[in-house]
Amino acid sequence: MGKLTLYGIDGSPPVRSVLLTLNALGLPFEYKVINLFGGDHLKPEFLKMNPLHTVPTLDDDGFYLYDSHAINAYLVAKYGKDGKESLYPKDLQQRAIVDQRLHYDSSVFGSTARAITFPLIRENQTEIAQAKIDALSGVYETLNLFLKSTDYLAGNNLTIADFSVIAVLSGMVVFLEVDARKFPNLAGWVQRIKKLPYYEEANGSKVTQFTDFLKSKNFTIV
Known part of the structure; x- marks a missing residue:
């Protein structure tokens, strides 16, 4: 196989999802942290790889791909073996269920999360409407249903x-804990994922950068 290089930042959920996939597949790769505030993503050499100047961006020996869902599906399709193919199943009906969950993540869950975090991060707002937290609770309810x-x-x-x-x-x-009494299936799933041998390295230790930053905003829910 050629050289795999992932460009990203620890605070990005999509980047961390790719780190989880790479680790699950046991693939050797180089992880290059991009300084977004310093404009690394706007430099000509990065724009050549990804004209949308977003992270994550994958370089697979000169083949460039961006969008975490596309990257993860590609990695499993190309490199999945020894049972790891099940991470993105070849059976069309099983794969369709995975795709549905991915679309839910990128549309409903993603938009709900961005509605909460973007005003804090980009506009320095400190108040979060209760309706946004209620929408997040609705996402938890749906995820709990998926895990029934x-x-x-x-x-x-x-x-x-x-x-x-x-x-x-x-x-x-940070905004809404997963209450095991309300969302028992979801809470159990979280614990199963956290027990993966590569979870802490790929996500657990890196998400704190993001959560600490959010907490530093001293937000209130109104």
Whole structure:
């Protein structure tokens, strides 16, 4: 295989989802942290790889790909072996369920999370409307439903859908904890994901950069 290089920042949920996938596949890779505030993503050499100047960006020996969902699916399709193919199943019906969960993550969960975090990060607002937290609770309820009869979000096998969702959820608990009494299936799933041998390195130790930053905003829910 060629050289894999991932460009990103620790605070980004999509970047952390790719780190989870790379680690789950046991792939050797180089992780290059991009200084967004310093404009690294706007330099010509980065724009050549990704004209949208976003992270994560993957360089697979000269093949460039961006968007975490696309990257994760590509990595499993190309490098998944020895049972790891199940992270993005080849069976069309099983894969369709994974895709549905990924679309839910990128649209509903992602938009709900951004509605809360972007005003804090980009506009320095410190008040969060209760309605936004209620919407987040609604997402938790849906995720809890997805897990009603399975161990993981898209069935009884771990998939890239789990990586995408945990990367977002692990940051959102700053605003709303996963109450095991209200969301028992979701709470159990979180604990299963946290027990993965590579979880702490790929997500747990890195999400604190994001959560500490959010807490520093001293926000209030009104």
